[in-house]
Amino acid sequence: MSNPVKSIVIVGGGTAGWLTAAIVAAHHQGGQSRGLQVTLVESSDIPTIGVGEGTWPTLKNTIQQIGIKESEFFSSCHAAFKQGGKFVNWVHGNGDFYYHPFTVPLGYGRLDLAPYIADIASYAPDSNFQHHVCEAGLAPRTLAESEFQGPCNYAYHLDAGAFAELLKRHCKASLGVRHIVDTVREVTLAADGAIGSVVLAERGALSADLYVDCTGFASLLLGNKLEVPFVNTDNILFNDTALAMQVPHAADDSPLACNTIATAQNAGWIWDIGLTHRRGVGHVYASDYISDDEAEYNLRSYLGAAADGLSARKIRFHSGHRAQYWKKNCVAVGLSAGFVEPLEATAIMLVEISARYIAENLPPDDNVMPVTAKRFNAQMAYRWRRILDFLKLHYMLSQRPEPYWQAHRKAETIPESLREDLALWAYRGPTREDFDSAIELFPAASYQYVIYGMGFKPDFSRQAYLYGRRQEAEKIIQRNKQLTQQMLQTLPPHREYIERWLTTANH
Numbered sequence: 001m002s003n004p005v006k007s008i009v010i011v012g013g014g015t016a017g018w019l020t021a022a023i024v025a026a027h028h029q030g031g032q033s034r035g036l037q038v039t040l041v042e043s044s045d046i047p048t049i050g051v052g053e054g055t056w057p058t059l060k061n062t063i064q065q066i067g068i069k070e071s072e073f074f075s076s077c078h079a080a081f082k083q084g085g086k087f088v089n090w091v092h093g094n095g096d097f098y099y100h101p102f103t104v105p106l107g108y109g110r111l112d113l114a115p116y117i118a119d120i121a122s123y124a125p126d127s128n129f130q131h132h133v134c135e136a137g138l139a140p141r142t143l144a145e146s147e148f149q150g151p152c153n154y155a156y157h158l159d160a161g162a163f164a165e166l167l168k169r170h171c172k173a174s175l176g177v178r179h180i181v182d183t184v185r186e187v188t189l190a191a192d193g194a195i196g197s198v199v200l201a202e203r204g205a206l207s208a209d210l211y212v213d214c215t216g217f218a219s220l221l222l223g224n225k226l227e228v229p230f231v232n233t234d235n236i237l238f239n240d241t242a243l244a245m246q247v248p249h250a251a252d253d254s255p256l257a258c259n260t261i262a263t264a265q266n267a268g269w270i271w272d273i274g275l276t277h278r279r280g281v282g283h284v285y286a287s288d289y290i291s292d293d294e295a296e297y298n299l300r301s302y303l304g305a306a307a308d309g310l311s312a313r314k315i316r317f318h319s320g321h322r323a324q325y326w327k328k329n330c331v332a333v334g335l336s337a338g339f340v341e342p343l344e345a346t347a348i349m350l351v352e353i354s355a356r357y358i359a360e361n362l363p364p365d366d367n368v369m370p371v372t373a374k375r376f377n378a379q380m381a382y383r384w385r386r387i388l389d390f391l392k393l394h395y396m397l398s399q400r401p402e403p404y405w406q407a408h409r410k411a412e413t414i415p416e417s418l419r420e421d422l423a424l425w426a427y428r429g430p431t432r433e434d435f436d437s438a439i440e441l442f443p444a445a446s447y448q449y450v451i452y453g454m455g456f457k458p459d460f461s462r463q464a465y466l467y468g469r470r471q472e473a474e475k476i477i478q479r480n481k482q483l484t485q486q487m488l489q490t491l492p493p494h495r496e497y498i499e500r501w502l503t504t505a506n507h
C-alpha cells in the first residue's frame with residue numbers, strides 16, 4: 001500500500017519557513033493541478049529569531065527562481081550587495097585584514113597563482129580585482145547592466161524581518177501557499193511512529209503527508225517529538241552567545257560597505273552589516289572566555305558614539321546539528337536542523353539547499369520517502385562536516401595570543417578531516433580536486449582566500465619543479481591590475497548605485 005504525497009505542512013514562519021514554502025511551491029506550481037497543497041503555520045505568540053542578514057551568492061538564483069524581481073527584493077528588504085567578507089584582526093590582532101571575495105581568482109582552475117606570489121597575504125589583491133572593489137566601496141555592476149548580472153559575483157545583506165514579510169506576500173499572492181496563524185500545542189504520532197498531526201490551539205488537528213519543521217531552535221517536530229538527538233559541536237567552535245544591535249547610519253547618505261566586516265576580538269568577533277536604512281552589528285563570543293559585560297564593552301568600544309542610547313539583544317545558542325535531518329515523514333530546515341555561528345553566512349544557504357532538495361526530490365508517494373530521507377541525510381551530513389571544517393579554518397590559523405585563540409589551535413579541537421587537509425596544503429595548497437563533490441558548498445577558491453589571507457604559505461619548494469610557469473603567472477597578475485583599474489573607474493559607489501537603480505526600476 002502506498003499513499004500519494006499531496007500535502008505539505010511547514011511549521012514556522014521565519015526565514016526558513018517562508019523560503020522553504022516559496023522554493024517548494026514555485027517548483028511545484030504546475031503541480032497544483034495534481035493537487036499539491038503547501039500550508040505554512042506560524043505562531044503569532046512565538047517570535048522569529050529576527051537576525052540573519054548576511055547571505056551567500058546562492059540567494060541570487062533563489063530569488064530569481066521563486067519569481068521575485070531583484071529591485072523589488074532590494075526595496076522591500078532594505079537590501080545591499082555583499083561581495084564577500086573582510087576579516088579584520090584575525091591574524092595578529094594589530095590591524096591586519098584580508099578579504100574572502102565571492103569572485104574566484106583570475107586563472108582559477110588553470111593556474112594557481114599562490115606559488116608565484118612572494119607575500120602570500122597579498123594573494124587576494126594580486127589575483128582578484130574584487131578585493132579592490134570592496135576596499136573602494138563600489139557596487140558590483142553599473143547601471144548599464146541588468147538585474148542579477150554584473151562583472152563581480154555577489155550575495156546580499158538583507159533585513160531578516162522584511163525578507164520574511166516579502167516572502168509571505170509572494171507565497172500567498174503568487175504561489176498558492178495557504179497561511180495559518182496559530183500555535184502548535186501538541187504533535188501526535190501515527191501508529192508507525194511518523195508524525196500523525198500537529199494540533200493547533202484554535203483550529204485543532206492538522207494533518208499532512210510531509211511535515212517540514214521550521215520551528216527554530218525549538219525543533220518541535222524532529223527534535224522534540226521524533227527525538228532525533230542534537231550533535232553538539234561546541235568543542236570545535238566555542239562561540240555560544242551573540243549580542244545584536246541595530247545601529248542607525250550617521251547620515252542618510254553615509255557610505256555603504258559592500259561586504260560584511262568581521263572584526264576579531266579577544267574571545268570572538270563582531271559582525272558589521274550595512275543595510276540601506278541601518279547597520280546590523282553584533283558580537284559573537286564564547287561565554288567560557290569572557291563575560292556578557294565584557295562582550296558588551298567590546299561591542300560598544302567598536303561602535304563608539306554610534307551605540308549611545310542603543311540596547312543589545314542577547315541570544316544564546318549551541319553549535320551543532322541534528323543526528324538526522326529527515327526522519328519518516330518529517331524534515332527539518334533552518335535552526336531546527338542545526339546552527340553554527342554566522343561567520344560565513346551558511347545558515348540561509350543551507351535553507352535554500354535543503355528546500356531545493358525537498359522540492360526537486362519530493363516523492364510521489366510515501367513508499368519512496370525512506371530512500372529520499374536517506375539520501376538527504378547523507379548529503380546534509382557531508383555539508384555540515386564541510387561547514388565545521390571551513391569555519392574552524394578561520395580560527396586555527398590565527399596567531400593571536402589570547403587563551404580563546406590558543407585553545408582554537410589545540411589539535412583535539414580540530415576535526416580530523418581538517419587536519420588531513422592541512423597536511424596536504426602544507427606543501428601544495430588547496431586545489432579544485434580537493435573539492436570535487438557535486439554537493440560542495442565552498443569552492444577551493446574560498447579555502448585559498450582564507451588560508452593565504454591568514455598568511456599560511458605552503459612549502460612549494462618541496463616540489464619546485466612543478467612551478468615553472470612564472471611568465472604565465474605574471475601575465476595573469478598584470479591582467480588583474482588592468483581589470484582592477486577598469487573596475488575602479490567604471491563601477492559606481494555602492495549606495496549611489498542602489499539609489500539610482502531603484503529610482504529607475506520603480507518608475
Ligand SMILES: Cc1cc2nc3c(=O)[nH]c(=O)nc-3n(C[C@H](O)[C@H](O)[C@H](O)COP(=O)(O)OP(=O)(O)OC[C@H]3O[C@@H](n4cnc5c(N)ncnc54)[C@H](O)[C@@H]3O)c2cc1C
Nearest residue numbers: 012013014016043048049052054184216334335342347348
Ligand atoms: C546571532 C545570529 C546571527 C545570524 N546571522 C546569520 C547570517 O548572517 N546569515 C545567515 O545565513 N544566517 C544567520 N543566522 C541564522 C538565521 O538567523 C536563521 O538560519 C534564519 O533566520 C532561519 O531561522 P528559522 O526560520 O529557522 O527560525 P526562527 O526565525 O526562529 O523561526 C521560527 C518560527 O517557528 C515558529 N514557531 C515556533 N514554535 C511554534 C509553535 N509551537 N507553533 C507555531 N509556530 C511555531 C515561530 O513563530 C517562528 O515563526 C544567524 C543566527 C543567529 C543566532
